[in-house]
Amino acid sequence: MSAGQLLIIGGAEEKIHDGEVLSKFVELAGDKNSRIGILPTASEIPDDVSSDYIHTFKQLGVVRVEVINVATRECAEDPSIMELIDSLSAVFITGGDQSRLSELIGGTKLHETLMEKWKKGMVLAGTSAGASIMAKQMIVAADTKLNDDKLTVKLGTGFGFLDHVLIDQHFSQRARFDRLLSAIADNTEIIGIGIDENTAILVHDNKFKVYGEHQVLVMDGKSSNYVNVKVSENGSEELTISGFQLHTLTKGYSFDLANRKLILEKGIQE
Amino acid sequence: MSAGQLLIIGGAEEKIHDGEVLSKFVELAGDKNSRIGILPTASEIPDDVSSDYIHTFKQLGVVRVEVINVATRECAEDPSIMELIDSLSAVFITGGDQSRLSELIGGTKLHETLMEKWKKGMVLAGTSAGASIMAKQMIVAADTKLNDDKLTVKLGTGFGFLDHVLIDQHFSQRARFDRLLSAIADNTEIIGIGIDENTAILVHDNKFKVYGEHQVLVMDGKSSNYVNVKVSENGSEELTISGFQLHTLTKGYSFDLANRKLILEKGIQE
Numbered sequence: 346m347s348a349g350q351l352l353i354i355g356g357a358e359e360k361i362h363d364g365e366v367l368s369k370f371v372e373l374a375g376d377k378n379s380r381i382g383i384l385p386t387a388s389e390i391p392d393d394v395s396s397d398y399i400h401t402f403k404q405l406g407v408v409r410v411e412v413i414n415v416a417t418r419e420c421a422e423d424p425s426i427m428e429l430i431d432s433l434s435a436v437f438i439t440g441g442d443q444s445r446l447s448e449l450i451g452g453t454k455l456h457e458t459l460m461e462k463w464k465k466g467m468v469l470a471g472t473s474a475g476a477s478i479m480a481k482q483m484i485v486a487a488d489t490k491l492n493d494d495k496l497t498v499k500l501g502t503g504f505g506f507l508d509h510v511l512i513d514q515h516f517s518q519r520a521r522f523d524r525l526l527s528a529i530a531d532n533t534e535i536i537g538i539g540i541d542e543n544t545a546i547l548v549h550d551n552k553f554k555v556y557g558e559h560q561v562l563v564m565d566g567k568s569s570n571y572v573n574v575k576v577s578e579n580g581s582e583e584l585t586i587s588g589f590q591l592h593t594l595t596k597g598y599s600f601d602l603a604n605r606k607l608i609l610e611k612g613i614q615e
Numbered sequence: 616m617s618a619g620q621l622l623i624i625g626g627a628e629e630k631i632h633d634g635e636v637l638s639k640f641v642e643l644a645g646d647k648n649s650r651i652g653i654l655p656t657a658s659e660i661p662d663d664v665s666s667d668y669i670h671t672f673k674q675l676g677v678v679r680v681e682v683i684n685v686a687t688r689e690c691a692e693d694p695s696i697m698e699l700i701d702s703l704s705a706v707f708i709t710g711g712d713q714s715r716l717s718e719l720i721g722g723t724k725l726h727e728t729l730m731e732k733w734k735k736g737m738v739l740a741g742t743s744a745g746a747s748i749m750a751k752q753m754i755v756a757a758d759t760k761l762n763d764d765k766l767t768v769k770l771g772t773g774f775g776f777l778d779h780v781l782i783d784q785h786f787s788q789r790a791r792f793d794r795l796l797s798a799i800a801d802n803t804e805i806i807g808i809g810i811d812e813n814t815a816i817l818v819h820d821n822k823f824k825v826y827g828e829h830q831v832l833v834m835d836g837k838s839s840n841y842v843n844v845k846v847s848e849n850g851s852e853e854l855t856i857s858g859f860q861l862h863t864l865t866k867g868y869s870f871d872l873a874n875r876k877l878i879l880e881k882g883i884q885e
Contacts, residue, residue: 496787517766520790526863560853564861571877575865583830583865587877591834591859593796595845598855607841607857 349467351506351548355514355540356440356473358557360401366545366557371405373468373547374435380409382433386416386449387441387474394439402437413455421453430458433467440473444485447478447501456504463506470545476514481505482535484513484528497580498527507548510602513539516562525564530574530584533566536602544596552608554599563592565605619737621776621818625784625810626710626743628827630671636815636827641675643738643817644705650679652703656686656719657711657744664709672707691723700728703737710743714755717748717771726774733776740815746784751775752805754783754798767850768797777818780872783809786832795834797852799859800844803836806872814866822878824869833862835875 350373358366374381383398385391395412402410411429413436415421430436436459438446450456463469469479477483485501500511511532513525516539529537540546541559555561566572571587592607594600599608620643628636644651653668655661665682672680681699683706685691700706706729708716720726733739739749747753755771770781781802783795786809799807810816811829825831836842841857862877864870869878 517793520792522790522792523787526861558847558853571879573865577828583828584863585865585868585877586861586863587879589861591796591856591861593854593856595843595853595855607855609841609857 347466347550349463349465349469351479352468352470352545353476353479353512353540353548354470354472354545354557355476355516355542355559355561357515357518357542358472358545359543360397362404364401366543367401368405369545369547369556370435370437370468370470371402371407374407377406377408379407379434380411380432381407382411382413382429382436383439384413384415384436384475385439385441387443387446387478388439389441391416394441398437398439415450415455418449418453421450421455426455427458430455430462435468435470438469438471438475438478440475443474443477443483443503444501446474447483447485447503451502451504459504460506469506473514476512476540478503480507480510480512482511482532484511484524496523496527496582498524498531498582500528500532509535511535511537513537515542517541517560522562525562526586526589527574527582527584529564529566529589530572530586533569533572536605537564538562539564551603552599552601555594555596557596559595561594563594563600565590565592567605617736617820619733619735619739621749622738622740622815623746623749623782623810623818624740624742624815624827625746625786625812625829625831627785627788627812628742628815629813630667632674634671636813637671638675639815639817639826640705640707640738640740641672641677644677647676647678649677649704650681650702651677652681652683652699652706653709654683654685654706654745655709655711657713657716657748658709659711661686664711668707668709685720685725688719688723691720691725696725697728700725700732705738705740708739708741708745708748710745713744713747713753713773714771716744717753717755717773721772721774729774730776739776743784746782746810748773750777750780750782752781752802754781754794766793766797766852768794768801768852770798770802779805781805781807783807785812787811787830792832795832796856796859797844797854799834799836800842800854800856803839803842806875807834808832809834821873822869822871825864825866827866829865831864833864833870835860835862837875
């Protein structure tokens with residue numbers, strides 16, 4: 346049995362009846378037969394966020410939508426939550442702050458259950474903070490270089506459905522190129538993936554395909570022969586790097602994470 | 616006789632007595648023996664801009680500082696201006712709008728004279744708009760993808776001291792990665808160079824070396840095997856590209872523009 350598909354969304358996906366990204370999620374979950382769980386723990390206003398998604402998923406024809414209410418680590422150990430997860434065909438992890446997800450769920454029974462269910466084929470989706478949490482490595486804090494010249498990237502530990510990948514979201518819209526480059530310069534074995542808003546990657550079998558409106562950027566430092574990270578007195582990082590590989594993809598294109606290249610064979614792109 | 620050195624500055628260079636970038640310019644110009652001309656045509660407030668630089672260059676020990684007042688194409692054909700240029704050891708092109716430089720000076724006698732003098736060894740520097748104008752190709756207008764999702768890059772013609780190079784400035788500080796990538800995707804034979812504020816490249820003999828506080832990014836699409844630029848209905852560009860090479864450099868590092876790689880031999884870096 347192979348692991349489930351992961352739909353990783355760059356935030357701000359259209360919550361309308363024909364929004365491409367969420368429609369894809371519902372299709373993967375099993376359409377009208379699906380039972381979808383919303384995990385809003387990243388958000389400080391989980392009820393509001395959940396209501397929005399319940400409304401959207403119902404618009405998309407899903408009858409059975411559940412909220413996975415986990416506001417403490419105790420909740421994340423509660424057997425009733427595991428029973429709920431067990432009944433679902435797909436889980437949607439909302440936006441908010443990815444640190445809340447790792448602090449409240451990382452290492453708990455819920456985390457373990459999600460991993461087990463996913464390995465057996467359950468579909469998982471996450472947007473914004475819910476996208477960042479998907480990989481083992483995640484960016485938890487960073488200023489940008491915009492205007493104030495400061496950049497300090499801090500990494501944390503995500504749920505680990507992917508390894509050797511670092512997901513960033515709201516990518517072009519929040520000008521996060523510098524922070525992803527900085528993170529990858531510090532960890533050249535990891536592939537950086539910057540996902541724009543209302544855009545998603547569907548990951549399966551070490552490949553991903555792009556859905557949605559904008560662009561996905563892939564940053565690969567593996568073949569670099571030189572990296573030197575200089576941290577200035579004010580904490581800003583300035584980089585000297587040689588020969589990073591850069592790829593960008595739009596809707597319909599696919600990327601091979603194992604071989605680190607754009608897939609150009611016909612038939613693979615829709 | 617070889618062409619003069621070009622000091623290309625990403626804008627907002629420190630105008631203080633020990634500012635590294637402008638100190639380097641004054642050194643190249645011949646220190647106290649230099650005669651520096653300030654060309655403020657890019658600016659809508661040329662007198663204010665010129666005063667600032669006169670003050671700074673005098674602080675740096677330069678006695679002879681002249682302003683090259685060119686506000687019309689007629690001025691740019693005036694023999695007295697050519698006489699002035701002929702008396703200078705270096706010209707500093709200020710910031711403002713690079714389109715003003717191309718509209719008021721491009722193709723005039725002044726343009727031709729600067730080119731001739733530079734080919735005989737005169738030092739040229741430009742900051743911000745004055746940096747963009749240095750190459751044959753330049754970005755004249757572009758929205759960013761920041762917040763509003765729109766990106767349309769328009770290219771114009773610069774003074775052409777460099778060819779097959781596209782200079783962008785205020786690079787990290789104004790989050791211009793997307794616009795440079797878009798421009799290079801449209802013109803993969805051109806090398807994109809994004810220069811941060813208070814940072815400069817000194818170009819000579821098809822190599823450059825970095826001076827100043829921050830970072831210089833080099834974007835090279837020459838070895839890419841796939842580029843597809845999609846323009847959406849609202850004019851935004853979304854890119855699919857494969858295998859662009861990316862380099863970043865800080866103070867003391869050098870880049871070989873002919874071979875498109877970071878120079879790592881000892882002795883070349885200071």
